[in-house]
Amino acid sequence: MTPLLSTHGLIAGYGDMRALHGIDLTVNSGETVALIGANGAGKSTLLRAIMGLLPVAPEMIRLDGQPVGGRAPHRMVREGLAIVPEGRRLFTGMSVEENLRVASEHAAKPVAEPWTLERVFALFPILREKARTPVENLSGGQQQMVSIGRGLLAQPRILLCDEISLGLAPKVVREIYAALPEITANGTALVLVEQDVGLAQRASHRLYCLLEGRVTLHGTSGEISRDAISAAYFGASHALD
Amino acid sequence: MHWIDGIVQGVLLGGLYAQYALGMALMFGVMKIVNVTHGDLVVLLALIGISLANVAGLGPWAVLATLVPIGAALGWLLQRALLNRVVGNDPLPSLIATFGLSIALQNAMLVIWSADTRSLSGGGIQQASISLGPIFVGVLPLIVLICATLLTGGLDLTMRRTRFGRSLRAASADVEAAAMVGVNPRNVYAAATAIAVGILGFAATFQAMRSTVAPADGPFQLIFAFEAVIIGGLGSIWGAFAGAMILGISQAIGFRISPGFGILAGHLVFLAVLAIRPQGIFQRRA
Ligand SMILES: Nc1ncnc2c1ncn2[C@@H]1O[C@H](COP(=O)(O)OP(=O)(O)O)[C@@H](O)[C@H]1O
Numbered sequence: 174m175t176p177l178l179s180t181h182g183l184i185a186g187y188g189d190m191r192a193l194h195g196i197d198l199t200v201n202s203g204e205t206v207a208l209i210g211a212n213g214a215g216k217s218t219l220l221r222a223i224m225g226l227l228p229v230a231p232e233m234i235r236l237d238g239q240p241v242g243g244r245a246p247h248r249m250v251r252e253g254l255a256i257v258p259e260g261r262r263l264f265t266g267m268s269v270e271e272n273l274r275v276a277s278e279h280a281a282k283p284v285a286e287p288w289t290l291e292r293v294f295a296l297f298p299i300l301r302e303k304a305r306t307p308v309e310n311l312s313g314g315q316q317q318m319v320s321i322g323r324g325l326l327a328q329p330r331i332l333l334c335d336e337i338s339l340g341l342a343p344k345v346v347r348e349i350y351a352a353l354p355e356i357t358a359n360g361t362a363l364v365l366v367e368q369d370v371g372l373a374q375r376a377s378h379r380l381y382c383l384l385e386g387r388v389t390l391h392g393t394s395g396e397i398s399r400d401a402i403s404a405a406y407f408g409a410s411h412a413l414d
Numbered sequence: 415m416h417w418i419d420g421i422v423q424g425v426l427l428g429g430l431y432a433q434y435a436l437g438m439a440l441m442f443g444v445m446k447i448v449n450v451t452h453g454d455l456v457v458l459l460a461l462i463g464i465s466l467a468n469v470a471g472l473g474p475w476a477v478l479a480t481l482v483p484i485g486a487a488l489g490w491l492l493q494r495a496l497l498n499r500v501v502g503n504d505p506l507p508s509l510i511a512t513f514g515l516s517i518a519l520q521n522a523m524l525v526i527w528s529a530d531t532r533s534l535s536g537g538g539i540q541q542a543s544i545s546l547g548p549i550f551v552g553v554l555p556l557i558v559l560i561c562a563t564l565l566t567g568g569l570d571l572t573m574r575r576t577r578f579g580r581s582l583r584a585a586s587a588d589v590e591a592a593a594m595v596g597v598n599p600r601n602v603y604a605a606a607t608a609i610a611v612g613i614l615g616f617a618a619t620f621q622a623m624r625s626t627v628a629p630a631d632g633p634f635q636l637i638f639a640f641e642a643v644i645i646g647g648l649g650s651i652w653g654a655f656a657g658a659m660i661l662g663i664s665q666a667i668g669f670r671i672s673p674g675f676g677i678l679a680g681h682l683v684f685l686a687v688l689a690i691r692p693q694g695i696f697q698r699r700a
Pocket residue numbers: 187190192210211212213214215216217218219
């Protein structure tokens with residue numbers, strides 16, 4: 174079966190600095206894939222490259238088997254990709270509702286059960302109360318909910334989430350992760366970059382570990398041992414490759 | 415009465431400056447571009463309008479109706495062909511590019527239209543005035559002010575209430591994040607510049623009717639637009655309008671003090687604002 178999304182020897186970087194040295198990754202419809210790795214391993218770079226925010230060769234990224242690498246981000250949205258970026262990147266000076274509407278007004282063709290403002294408000298009820306509040310006046314958790322809502326309203330087939338739990342209180346993290354099954358229910362795939370390895374393992378079907386721009390481990394999340402993860406994470410096994 | 419008259423004349427003059435300033439505020443607000451050709455585009459449109467009136471016999475309102483779409487098309491082209499290549503976090507490339515284009519435009523206009531000053535006949539409307547009590551108000555400046563107010567209100571509403579306006583504000587807040595939710599920045603930018611230069615179609619028509627234009631006039635118009643935008647607060651729509659009013663009133667009152675002091679008074683107020691409140695009098699609106 175052709176995977177929904179796949180990367181093939183994906184190479185990307187910043188100017189002369191190469192941050193990814195050939196990443197092979199697959200994501201299937203409805204699947205949640207976790208991406209773990211130390212700071213600077215290249216997780217954000219990988220998501221950014223997939224989203225079209227960094228230059229890559231066409232063959233390096235395929236959607237439904239078709240090469241799409243190097244297309245501009247707004248075209249990737251049309252192909253069914255969306256990202257909840259590192260640092261949330263909300264539109265300051267605009268209200269919660271306006272932030273969400275920008276996304277819904279430029280969305281890909283809706284999937285089976287399209288995301289609506291109503292559904293996002295049902296998923297995160299606090300956002301309904303704050304609909305008219307400028308996003309810069311929200312708490313970190315609420316901002317993250319807006320960022321996720323914005324991603325969903327792009328009607329993605331694949332949602333890329335970059336450290337959605339970063340800097341949030343445990344209760345808020347639980348609240349946000351509790352919303353994920355609702356997101357994947359209609360077949361939307363998730364790619365989760367997560368610092369909390371335990372959380373990443375519990376929330377995902379499969380898991381990739383990155384180290385210095387290379388995949389050092391991948392497999393079924395429930396079957397990977399703690400030792401294997403820590404070896405891949407810190408590079409003990411990397412030296413033996 | 416002397417001073418009240420000065421203020422009224424200043425507000426009327428501010429109406430014209432507002433038409434210059436709106437587009438500049440829009441382009442700066444959305445793209446952080448200071449378009450040095452802004453004034454030259456006013457002159458170019460005015461000269462095109464005057465030629466249309468002379469060659470095709472268009473009346474002033476037909477000229478206006480023609481110059482707005484021509485301006486919009488020029489703006490779109492300017493963004494697509496040049497500014498999209500130089501827009502970015504660094505304001506210098508766009509400054510250099512538009513500076514170069516400004517000089518090229520002035521020279522091209524000189525070749526086509528020669529250095530003569532020209533103006534557009536308004537069919538008598540330039541001389542018409544109405545009296546508000548003891549104060550006489552020119553009909554043309556009044557029309558200019560009304561147009562400026564409607565343009566400002568319309569642009570502000572567009573920014574706040576429409577899909578396009580939201581995409582503009584999103585791109586202005588974080589262009590990469592806007593692209594991540596499906597906004598095509600190049601289209602949004604081209605539309606912003608099309609609107610900015612389209613509005614200059616109004617400014618060009620009215621400038622050519624109330625006064626004269628010549629190919630080298632652009633930098634003066636640029637300065638007035640620039641000062642209005644800085645006084646009001648960079649990138650704010652109603653701020654630009656208010657800045658234009660303050661500039662117009664300063665010049666009119668300065669002119670009452672001494673005819674040679676008018677323009678200078680405007681510059682002094684501009685410098686005072688820059689020194690005391692560099693972010694502009696009005697905070698940037700969302
Ligand atoms: N904008 C940038 N410019 C230059 N280098 C960058 C930039 N962003 C990240 N890097 C570098 O790329 C590498 C991978 O970074 P990143 O993908 O952000 O890692 P992670 O998300 O896994 O923490 C690091 O060495 C980092 O320093």
